[in-house]
Amino acid sequence: xxIRPARADDRSxxxxxxxxTIAAGETNAIDRNATEAEGLAYWLGGDNEVFVAEExxxxxxxxxxxxxxxxxxxxxxxxxYMTSMEARGRGVARAMCExxxxxxxxxxxxxxxxxxxxxTNERAVKLWQSLGxxxxxxxxxxxxxxxxxxxxxxxxxxxx
Amino acid sequence: xxIRPARADDRSxxxxxxxxTIAAGETNAIDRNATEAEGLAYWLGGDNEVFVAEExxxxxxxxxxxxxxxxxxxxxxxxxYMTSMEARGRGVARAMCExxxxxxxxxxxxxxxxxxxxxTNERAVKLWQSLGxxxxxxxxxxxxxxxxxxxxxxxxxxxx
Numbered sequence: 374x375x376i377r378p379a380r381a382d383d384r385s386x387x388x389x390x391x392x393x394t395i396a397a398g399e400t401n402a403i404d405r406n407a408t409e410a411e412g413l414a415y416w417l418g419g420d421n422e423v424f425v426a427e428e429x430x431x432x433x434x435x436x437x438x439x440x441x442x443x444x445x446x447x448x449x450x451x452x453x454y455m456t457s458m459e460a461r462g463r464g465v466a467r468a469m470c471e472x473x474x475x476x477x478x479x480x481x482x483x484x485x486x487x488x489x490x491x492x493t494n495e496r497a498v499k500l501w502q503s504l505g506x507x508x509x510x511x512x513x514x515x516x517x518x519x520x521x522x523x524x525x526x527x528x529x530x531x532x533x
Numbered sequence: 534x535x536i537r538p539a540r541a542d543d544r545s546x547x548x549x550x551x552x553x554t555i556a557a558g559e560t561n562a563i564d565r566n567a568t569e570a571e572g573l574a575y576w577l578g579g580d581n582e583v584f585v586a587e588e589x590x591x592x593x594x595x596x597x598x599x600x601x602x603x604x605x606x607x608x609x610x611x612x613x614y615m616t617s618m619e620a621r622g623r624g625v626a627r628a629m630c631e632x633x634x635x636x637x638x639x640x641x642x643x644x645x646x647x648x649x650x651x652x653t654n655e656r657a658v659k660l661w662q663s664l665g666x667x668x669x670x671x672x673x674x675x676x677x678x679x680x681x682x683x684x685x686x687x688x689x690x691x692x693x
Contacts, residue, residue: 445651451676484673513692514692519605
């Protein structure tokens with residue numbers, strides 16, 4: 374698996390990864406009805422530095438890294454990760470997160486923060502914990518899950 | 534004191550409130566060197582609904598309210614509040630926060646979250662606690678304070 378910076382011609386492959394997860398609405402605070410243009414604007418916009426995980430010419434996952442805050446909060450970064458439905462369970466998210474931790478260190482960040490990990494996404498919570506993230510906050514009922522109703526979201530943090 | 538929606542002709546008065554606080558760099562994760570245009574873009578931009586606290590024609594403070602997340606996180610709002618240096622200690626922030634809690638309820642939000650309260654800003658922490666906010670998260674060393682070095686930032690939350 375190769376993890377490399379996203380190129381302009383990866384846009385439709387990136388949407389094929391993130392679109393179904395956004396539409397499911399179970400793990401991310403993005404409008405479930407986001408169009409391709411809106412979803413890609415969210416993923417590729419702002420200060421996001423975007424990467425893809427590729428195997429045999431197929432994009433299996435994508436992640437972004439960005440500063441989590443400005444000014445005096447700029448030494449902490451934020452990352453977002455999505456794996457295609459078809460590539461689940463193959464360590465793609467783990468590989469992307471490890472890649473992002475190395476990138477973040479290389480860029481001089483002192484820590485990485487996830488602002489909104491949906492508590493029912495237990496697989497993700499465990500993965501991030503196994504990669505050294507701590508749960509440093511719990512937001513009560515902050516996520517409206519399409520099946521479970523209002524569930525907590527977690528703030529997770531890792532010093533680099 | 535009248536708290537009312539900001540108008541286009543309040544821009545320079547709003548900058549006179551937020552500019553010195555931004556430049557001090559002690560309480561907010563905004564670039565200390567932000568220009569007036571950048572500072573106003575931050576304060577007035579995006580989905581922010583902006584209000585001012587006015588007394589005898591003078592703007593004493595300003596606040597914004599916005600959704601804190603999109604999609605399944607859209608029922609929790611976020612607020613930011615600044616009082617002019619000259620009007621400190623007169624209850625302006627308290628009045629603006631109470632106004633924002635009422636506005637948030639009226640708009641149907643279920644909760645309000647502050648993502649980044651600098652822990653050394655004890656006056657603000659106590660004020661928010663007195664208004665019913667709980668500390669639900671602590672971000673270790675997430676803020677580079679110009680005098681104190683790396684200090685924690687707090688996540689505060691209040692159900693509406």
